[in-house]
Amino acid sequence: MSTAPDIISRKKDFPGLVTVSGDEWHYLDTAATAQKPQEVIDAVANALGRDYATVHRGVYSRSAEMTLAYEAARRKVAGFVGGKEEEIVFTRGATEAINLVAATWGAANLAQGDRILLSVLEHHSNIVPWQLIAERTGAQIDVCPLTEDGRIDLDAAEEMLDERHKLVAFAHVSNVLGSHIDARRAADLAHAVGAKILLDGCQAVPRLAVDVAALDCDFYAFSAHKLYGPTGIGALWARSEILDAMPPYQGGGSMIDRVTFERTTYAPPPQRFEAGTPAISEAIGFGAAVDYVSSIGLDAIERHENVLVGQLRDALRGMNDVSLFGPDDAAGIVSFALDGIHPHDLGTILDEANVAIRAGHHCAQPLMDHLGVPATARASFGIYSDADDVAALLSGIERTKRIFG
Numbered sequence: 400m401s402t403a404p405d406i407i408s409r410k411k412d413f414p415g416l417v418t419v420s421g422d423e424w425h426y427l428d429t430a431a432t433a434q435k436p437q438e439v440i441d442a443v444a445n446a447l448g449r450d451y452a453t454v455h456r457g458v459y460s461r462s463a464e465m466t467l468a469y470e471a472a473r474r475k476v477a478g479f480v481g482g483k484e485e486e487i488v489f490t491r492g493a494t495e496a497i498n499l500v501a502a503t504w505g506a507a508n509l510a511q512g513d514r515i516l517l518s519v520l521e522h523h524s525n526i527v528p529w530q531l532i533a534e535r536t537g538a539q540i541d542v543c544p545l546t547e548d549g550r551i552d553l554d555a556a557e558e559m560l561d562e563r564h565k566l567v568a569f570a571h572v573s574n575v576l577g578s579h580i581d582a583r584r585a586a587d588l589a590h591a592v593g594a595k596i597l598l599d600g601c602q603a604v605p606r607l608a609v610d611v612a613a614l615d616c617d618f619y620a621f622s623a624h625k626l627y628g629p630t631g632i633g634a635l636w637a638r639s640e641i642l643d644a645m646p647p648y649q650g651g652g653s654m655i656d657r658v659t660f661e662r663t664t665y666a667p668p669p670q671r672f673e674a675g676t677p678a679i680s681e682a683i684g685f686g687a688a689v690d691y692v693s694s695i696g697l698d699a700i701e702r703h704e705n706v707l708v709g710q711l712r713d714a715l716r717g718m719n720d721v722s723l724f725g726p727d728d729a730a731g732i733v734s735f736a737l738d739g740i741h742p743h744d745l746g747t748i749l750d751e752a753n754v755a756i757r758a759g760h761h762c763a764q765p766l767m768d769h770l771g772v773p774a775t776a777r778a779s780f781g782i783y784s785d786a787d788d789v790a791a792l793l794s795g796i797e798r799t800k801r802i803f804g
């Protein structure tokens with residue numbers, strides 16, 4: 400396969416892309432979690448070693464320096480999505496960010512008779528927290544359908560929304576189909592009926608330039624590990640005035656202003672939502688990942704992934720025993736199924752050829768029900784993916800088909 404000019408060659412930055420025996424590993428599971436560049440690995444190692452100390456409390460210089468580094472990471476993450484540093488709450492990941500909004504904003508703002516609009520393609524992380532808070536508050540959940548090609552149908556959303564809706568929570572990019580929405584239109588639709596909008600940006604931030612101000616959303620949730628950063632850290636961006644009015648999430652150290660047994664007052668955001676000693680080295684690794692991605696540029700990353708998605712979709716479309724899901728302009732993610740071959744069997748046989756894909760329901764069981772399949776095979780690309788990975792996948796698919804006759 401020829402290498403298109405838009406392809407970025409960054410494999411050498413990623414020490415994880417070889418097998419234990421030193422062979423090339425065709426890693427096509429970046430939507431689950433991205434491999435880490437050496438820059439991020441070094442940043443985390445230094446934060447845990449040479450530079451390690453606690454943050455926010457120490458009177459000694461190492462702790463003061465660590466606090467500066469931790470808060471610098473927050474500034475980088477905020478700048479990366481077009482927000483202000485006081486609007487970034489560090490969480491364990493997108494899952495915790497969404498749970499935080501549901502448990503605090505949701506508990507304070509939802510009541511019997513209110514409605515929440517989700518969509519068919521949401522990840523369980525953007526379904527179950529809303530079900531939990533709906534059970535507690537008596538709010539009801541509505542589900543927006545998809546278009547033929549697997550996008551959240553915003554025309555249908557417009558028809559469904561009314562003043563009973565207090566929240567719209569949509570994936571910016573689907574983790575199964577790679578489909579993306581016109582997030583600005585979704586925000587305008589939500590605001591037109593007085594609802595807030597939360598965007599699950601987990602699969603968007605690694606592949607599309609995101610500017611929360613331009614999107615005019617209210618909450619934006621994402622995870623560092625899908626953005627070439629460490630696990631155990633992510634971010635909730637929320638508008639200042641909304642965060643200011645939100646009650647605390649968890650109680651403990653760092654989130655307070657003054658504690659007495661009679662009455663406790665709380666720190667302003669973002670500290671109000673970061674109880675306990677934070678994930679210090681992870682936050683610094685998150686900042687390093689943002690630096691790394693920014694040095695390449697999301698426009699270049701988007702073009703790079705579009706080329707690979709196009710190559711793979713064209714090749715799969717040329718096979719007559721393949722169902723291909725999602726739209727042609729999918730962002731970095733291609734889901735498909737081979738007739739008569741379970742995706743798990745395909746994944747296992749591909750593994751023998753050092754090709755790693757994801758096979759399963761991708762934490763999106765309602766979407767699987769909608770597609771009428773128990774599972775799909777999913778290949779997802781990253782900065783390090785190239786035409787060799789696509790070729791290895793295609794030859795593994797042909798081999799699997801031969802094995803299954």
Ligand SMILES: Cc1ncc(COP(=O)(O)O)c(C=O)c1O
Pocket residue numbers: 430431491492493494495522524525570572573574599601602622624633762
């Ligand atoms: C669209 C989407 N939302 C939410 C999540 C949850 O992210 P995490 O497990 O990092 O909290 C994922 C992870 O697969 C995802 O793809």
